[in-house]
Amino acid sequence: xxxxxxxxxxxxxxxxxxxxxxxxxxxxxxxxxxxxxxxxxxxxxxxxxxxxxxxxxxxxxxxxxxxxxxxxxxxxxxxxxxxxxxxxxxx
Amino acid sequence: xxxxxxxxxxxxxxxxxxxxxxxxxxxxxxxxxxxxxxxxxxxxxxxxxxxxxxxxxxxxxxxxxxxxxxxxxxxxxxxxxxxxxxxx
Amino acid sequence: xxxxxxxxxxxxxxxxxxxxxxxxxxxxxxxxxxxxxxxxxxxxxxxxxxxxxxxxxxxxxxxxxxxxxxxxxxxxxxxxxxxxxxxxxxxxxxxxxxxxxxxxxxxxxxxxxxxxxxxxxxxxxxxxxxxxx
Numbered sequence: 001x002x003x004x005x006x007x008x009x010x011x012x013x014x015x016x017x018x019x020x021x022x023x024x025x026x027x028x029x030x031x032x033x034x035x036x037x038x039x040x041x042x043x044x045x046x047x048x049x050x051x052x053x054x055x056x057x058x059x060x061x062x063x064x065x066x067x068x069x070x071x072x073x074x075x076x077x078x079x080x081x082x083x084x085x086x087x088x089x090x091x
Numbered sequence: 092x093x094x095x096x097x098x099x100x101x102x103x104x105x106x107x108x109x110x111x112x113x114x115x116x117x118x119x120x121x122x123x124x125x126x127x128x129x130x131x132x133x134x135x136x137x138x139x140x141x142x143x144x145x146x147x148x149x150x151x152x153x154x155x156x157x158x159x160x161x162x163x164x165x166x167x168x169x170x171x172x173x174x175x176x177x178x179x
Numbered sequence: 180x181x182x183x184x185x186x187x188x189x190x191x192x193x194x195x196x197x198x199x200x201x202x203x204x205x206x207x208x209x210x211x212x213x214x215x216x217x218x219x220x221x222x223x224x225x226x227x228x229x230x231x232x233x234x235x236x237x238x239x240x241x242x243x244x245x246x247x248x249x250x251x252x253x254x255x256x257x258x259x260x261x262x263x264x265x266x267x268x269x270x271x272x273x274x275x276x277x278x279x280x281x282x283x284x285x286x287x288x289x290x291x292x293x294x295x296x297x298x299x300x301x302x303x304x305x306x307x308x309x310x311x312x
Contacts, residue, residue, distance in 0.1 A: 006156045009160045010156070013160070013162075020166065020307075023306050023307055024306045027302065027306035028306075033299065033302040036303065039303060039306075067095065070098055070099060071098075074101065074105065077102060077105030077106060077108075077109060080112075081108055081109060084109070084112040116303070119300060122304045124307060125303075125304070170307050170309075
């Protein structure tokens with residue numbers, strides 16, 4: 001199937017994002033550094049975005065999930081930028 | 092221009108801004124991980140830009156998903172290299 | 180508890196901020212704080228082996244702490260050992276305040292030390308270390 005390789009790619013991207021989210025979240029619970037919280041949230045949204053991509057492509061090919069994917073990715077980027085702007089220490 | 096196009100442009104720009112922040116971290120700490128994240132987010136931004144400007148209906152139709160693949164591979168490789176360094 | 184200070188404009192600055200910044204910049208680890216308070220308690224020459232046995236820390240930790248305190252201008256090397264010697268009266272006053280704060284609110288001091296060394300970027304990068312050692 002022509003759509004198989006992209007699907008595998010998106011699954012990989014989903015797993016990577018989820019892993020990043022988990023690593024950052026784990027560190028946040030131990031450390032308390034707020035930047036980690038926002039970064040973790042960012043990667044959760046990125047993972048959700050990749051998941052939506054998989055659902056869009058493979059599971060529900062008749063549905064168009066473009067808007068949801070876009071909003072999830074936007075949420076990811078906004079949380080990360082929010083974290084960078086407010087939680088970075090100047091040194 | 093539709094709301095979708097507007098948000099799409101904002102997203103592409105947002106990826107770029109994140110990349111810049113990671114570059115700032117890289118300049119300060121010289122930690123390879125940040126360079127990788129910066130490039131990854133830059134690639135995601137470029138991918139988003141091309142997706143919109145070229146009016147490609149679905150990402151997987153072209154080879155556009157390869158950009159996404161490279162972005163996340165960069166991250167994976169960076170994490171791997173970081174841990175290999177830490178152990179040695 | 181601790182006195183509030185007023186700066187030249189008459190605004191009362193929070194007692195914590197200034198002091199916490201001093202703590203964060205002078206002590207890279209709780210060990211270096213403990214070591215400093217120890218040699219301050221008895222103002223004499225302390226040998227490294229004495230420090231190691233009293234603190235019950237490893238040689239590596241003691242050496243690292245001594246280097247950091249030296250750089251922060253809090254002690255000086257005297258022959259084979261070290262002695263408490265703050266670089267200025269200002270620093271001496273700060274150290275006294277730190278000691279008081281540490282006995283009243285040890286957790287706050289510990290947090291000030293840890294959070295300044297694990298700031299944003301380093302914390303992010305460290306999060307990706309799979310094995311925490």
